[in-house]
Amino acid sequence: MARTPLRSDLLEQITGRVLDGRLPAGARVNEVHLAKELGVSRTPLREALIGLADRGLLVSAPGRGFLVPPFDVGEARRLYPLLAELEALALRWTSPVELAGLPDALDAVSDEMAQALADGGDLSGLDDRWHALLLSRCPNPHLLRLIEQTKPLLKRYESAYFAGDGHAGESIGEHRRIAAALRDGDLSAASAVLVANWVKALAYLGKDGR
Amino acid sequence: MARTPLRSDLLEQITGRVLDGRLPAGARVNEVHLAKELGVSRTPLREALIGLADRGLLVSAPGRGFLVPPFDVGEARRLYPLLAELEALALRWTSPVELAGLPDALDAVSDEMAQALADGGDLSGLDDRWHALLLSRCPNPHLLRLIEQTKPLLKRYESAYFAGDGHAGESIGEHRRIAAALRDGDLSAASAVLVANWVKALAYLGKDGR
DNA sequence: TAGATAGCTATTGTATGCAATACTGCCGGC
DNA sequence: GCCGGCAGTATTGCATACAATAGCTATCTA
Numbered sequence: 001m002a003r004t005p006l007r008s009d010l011l012e013q014i015t016g017r018v019l020d021g022r023l024p025a026g027a028r029v030n031e032v033h034l035a036k037e038l039g040v041s042r043t044p045l046r047e048a049l050i051g052l053a054d055r056g057l058l059v060s061a062p063g064r065g066f067l068v069p070p071f072d073v074g075e076a077r078r079l080y081p082l083l084a085e086l087e088a089l090a091l092r093w094t095s096p097v098e099l100a101g102l103p104d105a106l107d108a109v110s111d112e113m114a115q116a117l118a119d120g121g122d123l124s125g126l127d128d129r130w131h132a133l134l135l136s137r138c139p140n141p142h143l144l145r146l147i148e149q150t151k152p153l154l155k156r157y158e159s160a161y162f163a164g165d166g167h168a169g170e171s172i173g174e175h176r177r178i179a180a181a182l183r184d185g186d187l188s189a190a191s192a193v194l195v196a197n198w199v200k201a202l203a204y205l206g207k208d209g210r
Numbered sequence: 211m212a213r214t215p216l217r218s219d220l221l222e223q224i225t226g227r228v229l230d231g232r233l234p235a236g237a238r239v240n241e242v243h244l245a246k247e248l249g250v251s252r253t254p255l256r257e258a259l260i261g262l263a264d265r266g267l268l269v270s271a272p273g274r275g276f277l278v279p280p281f282d283v284g285e286a287r288r289l290y291p292l293l294a295e296l297e298a299l300a301l302r303w304t305s306p307v308e309l310a311g312l313p314d315a316l317d318a319v320s321d322e323m324a325q326a327l328a329d330g331g332d333l334s335g336l337d338d339r340w341h342a343l344l345l346s347r348c349p350n351p352h353l354l355r356l357i358e359q360t361k362p363l364l365k366r367y368e369s370a371y372f373a374g375d376g377h378a379g380e381s382i383g384e385h386r387r388i389a390a391a392l393r394d395g396d397l398s399a400a401s402a403v404l405v406a407n408w409v410k411a412l413a414y415l416g417k418d419g420r
Numbered sequence: 421t422a423g424a425t426a427g428c429t430a431t432t433g434t435a436t437g438c439a440a441t442a443c444t445g446c447c448g449g450c
Numbered sequence: 451g452c453c454g455g456c457a458g459t460a461t462t463g464c465a466t467a468c469a470a471t472a473g474c475t476a477t478c479t480a
Contacts, residue, residue: 005272005463005464006463007260007463028431031431031432041465042432043253043465043466044463046432047256047260054265062214062433063433064473065433079352082353139288140288145266146360216433250434250435252435252436254434256462256463273441273442273463275462
């Protein structure tokens with residue numbers, strides 16, 4: 001049998017489709033069509049859809065299947081602070097000695113981001129890597145799970161509202177400030193900038209306040 | 211068709227079995243036997259199992275199905291502060307005017323708990339109601355979802371380690387102190403006691419440190 | 421002409437069937 | 451006597467089949 005269940009792959013693929021809009025907000029998911037397109041049967045597909053509904057990236061309408069939830073700026077406004085608080089908490093719970101090893105690695109990613117910004121490379125993926133690295137030493141797997149569950153919800157708004165590069169320049173600067181604060185052992189400063197980093201993204205989102 | 215999907219009912223039923231130990235820690239879940247016992251087919255049962263694995267109440271072992279995770283005091287030690295922080299956050303995000311209406315209702319539940327403590331009634335359910343009421347006015351549904359997902363993980367440890375009444379008396383007192391702090395508009399005091407309430411439960415857990 | 425309704429199709433929710441892997445018990449070798 | 455391999459069974463993971471509702475179209479009525 002497959003060592004990696006089909007539903008896991010499907011879950012990732014469908015997440016991608018929701019994030020990049022191939023499954024647009026408000027759309028119903030047709031299980032038969034999607035299964036045929038993905039070359040699988042409905043069973044593992046439905047398992048993936050249920051998983052996505054559990055995470056909030058889809059909603060289940062009894063008798064009508066699954067649909068992509070409509071955009072709601074209010075929801076975005078609640079998601080950003082939530083993720084900010086969760087990441088700040090993860091940072092608080094990371095031991096100082098573990099944190100000490102991070103700033104150099106973080107800045108290395110920041111360098112890559114700066115380079116990519118100049119070259120027009122993949123910024124979003126590097127931003128993800130930076131945040132993943134920041135949280136990588138947190139000893140509470142359940143908190144990390146909650147963060148991983150929440151991030152895609154937010155990324156959907158980011159993908160929809162700006163192509164992904166909008167505030168990347170400022171973001172790099174903030175990332176460097178966070179690393180610097182960690183170097184100084186100033187955890188509360190790092191958290192503050194981290195929260196500000198997320199909230200600033202929210203401000204961009206609100207500008208064309210759809 | 212069923213207006214409420216079978217998987218939802220099953221999810222609740224299986225949650226109950228995990229919490230009360232009818233599905234003991236470390237046990238494998240046999241889909242055929244369980245499906246027969248519950249009088250359903252494997253399909254909706256598996257859907258429920260996948261949902262539980264997403265929440266962490268089961269773990270999926272590829273090729274070997276689902277199993278109830280073993281107890282791990284370290285995990286409990288991480289879950290209690292997590293839930294404490296999440297509930298405190300929900301409290302911080304509840305508007306003062308909404309909070310003002312809560313203390314009386316909270317104390318009413320505390321009264322019921324005191325009565326139940328004397329009569330030997332259902333304490334656990336009332337404790338749940340108290341916490342649900344405390345969070346009921348939080349305007350961030352995603353945070354509430356995370357809390358609801360995390361709670362059963364923790365309840366499994368509570369159910370396993372003491373029959374459910376152990377520290378109920380002290381808990382009622384702390385609940386009243388939280389309500390009193392809310393009445394005074396002292397949110398940080400309320401949060402502090404709330405966190406202490408959860409952490410004290412953890413202390414009880416550690417005593418016979420299995 | 422607008423609205424309701426009946427019949428038909430599309431789609432979901434559940435059940436069953438099938439193939440491949442994992443477990444169990446036994447036998448043989450060392 | 452213990453470990454490794456092997457056959458048979460049990461169990462999972464995926465695919466397909468079936469039943470019932472949701473949605474749509476077209477007709478009929480007021």
